[in-house]
Amino acid sequence: xxxxxxxxxxxxxxxxxxxxxxxxxxxxxxxxxxxxxxxxxxxxxxxxxxxxxxxxxxxxxxxxxxxxxxxxxxxxxxxxxxxxxxxxxxxxxxxxxxxxxxxxxxxxxxxxx
Amino acid sequence: xxxxxxxxxxxxxxxxxxxxxxxxxxxxxxxxxxxxxxxxxxxxxxxxxxxxxxxxxxxxxxxxxxxxxxxxxxxxxxxxxxxxxxxxxxxxxxxxxxxxxxxxxxxxxxx
Numbered sequence: 001x002x003x004x005x006x007x008x009x010x011x012x013x014x015x016x017x018x019x020x021x022x023x024x025x026x027x028x029x030x031x032x033x034x035x036x037x038x039x040x041x042x043x044x045x046x047x048x049x050x051x052x053x054x055x056x057x058x059x060x061x062x063x064x065x066x067x068x069x070x071x072x073x074x075x076x077x078x079x080x081x082x083x084x085x086x087x088x089x090x091x092x093x094x095x096x097x098x099x100x101x102x103x104x105x106x107x108x109x110x111x112x113x
Numbered sequence: 114x115x116x117x118x119x120x121x122x123x124x125x126x127x128x129x130x131x132x133x134x135x136x137x138x139x140x141x142x143x144x145x146x147x148x149x150x151x152x153x154x155x156x157x158x159x160x161x162x163x164x165x166x167x168x169x170x171x172x173x174x175x176x177x178x179x180x181x182x183x184x185x186x187x188x189x190x191x192x193x194x195x196x197x198x199x200x201x202x203x204x205x206x207x208x209x210x211x212x213x214x215x216x217x218x219x220x221x222x223x224x
Contacts, residue, residue, distance in 0.1 A: 033212070043204065043214040056211060091158060098210065104150075104158040 002026075004105035006092050012111045018080040021108045024073055025094030033102060034067055034077050035091040043091075049075065050098075082112045115140045117207045119215035126195050127223050134190045134218045136205030142166075147181065147188045148206040152217070158204075164188065195222045 005024040013019050025032045033048040047057040052069045060067070064083070069075040079086055089109050095102030116139040126132045138147065149161040162172065164181050172179045176193045192199055200222045205215040 042216045045211055045213075048211060089156065093158075102212075103160065106157050109156075 004092055004094050004103050006090075006105035006108050008108060009106065010109045010111075012113065013082055015083055015112055016081045017112075018078065019082045019086075019110060019112075021077040021079075021090050021092075021110070023075045023077070023092030023105060025075070025092070026103055027073065029094035029096050029102075030072075031095040031098065031102065032069060032075050033093040033095070034075070035093065035104075037089045037091065037107070038087075046077070079110075082110075084112045087111050115142070115207060115209065115213055117205055117213055117215040119205055119218050121218045122216075123219040123221070125221045125223065128196060129194050130222075131191060131193050132195050132220065132222075134192075134203050134205075134220065136188045136190065136215060138186050138188065138205075138207045140186075140207065140209065142209045144209070146208040148208065148212070149179065149188075149190050150204045150206060150214075151201045152204065153201040161190075161203075192220075195220075197222050197224055 004026055007022045030051050034046040035043055036046055037043045044059055046059045047067045048055055049069045065079055067077045087110055089107045091104050091107045093102040093104045118137045121135055124132055145166045147164045151159040151161055162179055169181050169183055178191045180189045200220060202217045202219045204217045207213050
């Protein structure tokens with residue numbers, strides 16, 4: 001089992017550019033979660049999917065953020081346009097059941113300059 | 114409102130000391146899950162334990178033990194004979210329909 005795979009591990013981009021973060025969940029896991037971690041706000045849930053369908057996106061900060069899950073093995077989190085305050089570590093996690101100790105990816109450290 | 118509170122921001126101990134990390138939660142739900150995660154300096158989030166609201170048995174796993182008390186809405190985590198490798202940020206989390214994390218406790222274990 002390869003675990004949850006996120007790419008890239010690090011991303012540095014200029015303000016105004018589009019950023020796409022990618023996640024491959026563990027096979028057979030029906031739930032996928034995107035989290036953001038910052039010093040100021042800690043770990044916060046942005047959005048989660050069940051069977052590829054977005055269930056709760058109330059944590060998505062602004063319309064600049066969007067997430068998709070076109071199939072069971074792939075999800076993206078897109079920020080367009082990016083801003084310096086979006087700098088954070090973004091984690092993807094997946095779980096077989098309604099979140100009961102899901103497995104986290106290694107995270108993507110995003111820096112917007 | 115559902116909330117998880119980790120009042121200890123940072124704890125420093127010397128190796129071999131025992132240390133307890135506190136976690137208090139608030140909910141009106143009767144069915145829920147509680148978790149502890151470890152985030153070492155490398156940054157990944159490592160799952161340590163899950164407990165459901167109907168199981169108040171304490172659990173021990175090696176040097177780690179957890180004390181779940183519904184009466185005080187607490188789910189505390191104790192590391193016995195701490196080691197330098199235990200240095201990390203530890204998060205308590207609470208879940209009904211989605212996972213809510215506490216703010217974390219940074220544990221530093223000095224040799």
